[in-house]
Amino acid sequence: MALAAMLVAGCGSDRAVQFPLDTLKGARSSDEQREVALGRLRESAKANDIAAQRVRTDLEGIVESREVVREARVAALTELLSQTDAKADVANARLAARVLAREEERQLVTMLADAAGQRNWTIAVPGLIRSLGRPMRSDVAIAIRERPEARALAALAQGRPLEELLFEQFVTPSAGEAQGAAAADLMRRVRVDAWDALSAMDASGEQRRAMLARDIDAKSVGAAAVTTLRRADRELRVLAASGSEVAWLLSLRPDGADKNWWQQATAAVARVPASEAISLRHVEALRWTAANAPGRFAQSRDALVGELRARVEPRRNVLRTWKSPIPPYNEQLRATEGRLSWADAITVLAIDDVVAAPHVRDALVPQAAADRNDRMAEYGGALLVRAEKTGERVWPVLYPARAAQRLGDLRYVPSEDMLATAGTALAFYHFHAQERNNVELAGPAETDVAYATQSRRACVLFTSVGDGSFNVDFYGPDGLVIDLGTLPW
Numbered sequence: 001m002a003l004a005a006m007l008v009a010g011c012g013s014d015r016a017v018q019f020p021l022d023t024l025k026g027a028r029s030s031d032e033q034r035e036v037a038l039g040r041l042r043e044s045a046k047a048n049d050i051a052a053q054r055v056r057t058d059l060e061g062i063v064e065s066r067e068v069v070r071e072a073r074v075a076a077l078t079e080l081l082s083q084t085d086a087k088a089d090v091a092n093a094r095l096a097a098r099v100l101a102r103e104e105e106r107q108l109v110t111m112l113a114d115a116a117g118q119r120n121w122t123i124a125v126p127g128l129i130r131s132l133g134r135p136m137r138s139d140v141a142i143a144i145r146e147r148p149e150a151r152a153l154a155a156l157a158q159g160r161p162l163e164e165l166l167f168e169q170f171v172t173p174s175a176g177e178a179q180g181a182a183a184a185d186l187m188r189r190v191r192v193d194a195w196d197a198l199s200a201m202d203a204s205g206e207q208r209r210a211m212l213a214r215d216i217d218a219k220s221v222g223a224a225a226v227t228t229l230r231r232a233d234r235e236l237r238v239l240a241a242s243g244s245e246v247a248w249l250l251s252l253r254p255d256g257a258d259k260n261w262w263q264q265a266t267a268a269v270a271r272v273p274a275s276e277a278i279s280l281r282h283v284e285a286l287r288w289t290a291a292n293a294p295g296r297f298a299q300s301r302d303a304l305v306g307e308l309r310a311r312v313e314p315r316r317n318v319l320r321t322w323k324s325p326i327p328p329y330n331e332q333l334r335a336t337e338g339r340l341s342w343a344d345a346i347t348v349l350a351i352d353d354v355v356a357a358p359h360v361r362d363a364l365v366p367q368a369a370a371d372r373n374d375r376m377a378e379y380g381g382a383l384l385v386r387a388e389k390t391g392e393r394v395w396p397v398l399y400p401a402r403a404a405q406r407l408g409d410l411r412y413v414p415s416e417d418m419l420a421t422a423g424t425a426l427a428f429y430h431f432h433a434q435e436r437n438n439v440e441l442a443g444p445a446e447t448d449v450a451y452a453t454q455s456r457r458a459c460v461l462f463t464s465v466g467d468g469s470f471n472v473d474f475y476g477p478d479g480l481v482i483d484l485g486t487l488p489w
Helices: 002-018 020-025 031-045 049-064 070-081 086-100 106-119 122-132 148-156 162-171 180-201 206-212 223-235 243-250 259-269 280-292 294-298 301-312 333-339 342-355 358-373 416-421 446-455
Strands: 380-388 391-398 427-432 459-464 470-476 480-487
Touching: 020 031, 020 049, 020 070, 031 049, 031 070, 049 070, 049 086, 070 086, 070 106, 086 106, 086 122, 106 122, 106 148, 122 148, 122 162, 122 180, 148 162, 162 180, 162 206, 162 223, 180 206, 180 243, 206 223, 223 243, 223 259, 243 280, 243 446, 259 280, 280 294, 280 342, 301 333, 301 342, 301 480, 333 480, 342 358, 342 380, 342 470, 342 480, 358 391, 358 427, 358 459, 358 470, 446 459, 446 470
Parallel strands: 427 459
Antiparallel strands: 380 391, 380 427, 459 470, 470 480
16 A cells, blocks of 8 residues: 555656646645756756746746646746745745735735735835735624734825725826726725725724815816715715725716706705715616605605515515525515615615506516526616606616626626616616526525625516516615515505
């Protein structure tokens, strides 16, 4: 047995010498075999500068590839980070800037973040902020300040509070070495992620309000964003609670195409009692309610919830079937109504009013049919007001998914076009219409609920439950789901 083990080890070592890259990347390679392979690569790198650069390029390719097993990526990165001469330090800083912007493997993120903080890699700041803005996949809750990206950014803040660096990157985001359109896209994303991190550190909003009140150079790239956030806080009583809400606010044109909407929304918000909290997802519902059901402004939260309960309970409800014995959420109103705020109740009632209109259902039927015939994507859109001769009406406006967003018949990805142009929507919606009678999927998927939390949007799901009938679910941030019943009511 011992001889056999030696022979196997010997064969593995021979292969590691002859085919070091294949061995390093191999899913079945042992740590010892990978170390032999790295030793062979070190030797080959000594031949000349060209050979050394070829080895570095190969190792960087392994680090950056998500197709390679984690152990191989970690081994390659460990080897690169062990090189600390000036030339290698510059190359490693550039690698960190690229990888951190999109990497989700926590061990790699931690290694690169620690190195960035210790070695003063300021070029990695945009990547660190992008990484910090992503939810951390972990079984253990970690405060945002304790994350390795935050520790690295604090080290790079040169004695300033971390919040100061984040606000600086919100106003004048860095693009590292990116150029042209890539630089503009990175700066936009860094701004959003910097605000996400600030929001997580400032639950009360006091610090962000104080920062927004500062004098900002009118020529800075973030001056317009600061102006918009100040105005939303002042006129709509909305302090952006996340980076996604910043992007949402910046998609609006209060002095342009959305001027009338903004003015009406401001007037509606002025009628809301000061004691009631408002989020951006509530604003269109408030505007619509002021025009169509103004009496609700005088009702208490309990009265509004009571009205909703009186509507929903007599209806036919279809609940989603879950394989797990413990569903990820409870969609029955009596189980969730305690979580509804006054503004939430206003919003759900407005949605309930709108989707009951015959013209809305008539528009949904052909959209659901088109979805059912397309097995490559789930369809969806936005409930948007359209001006008509007799006044305004809300319509379900379909936004077809682009090619990159067509991820199969069980996944809905909101259209980038919709995110850019439907900022005044009452809610986003999509279908579960894979079958004419799709009762088993009559409720949002966990990915749908996660999207509502990330985007802070009010969302609606229409599930086909028979010819021309739809079960309707409202869902919003933080896992709030309410089955509103089956259309037609």
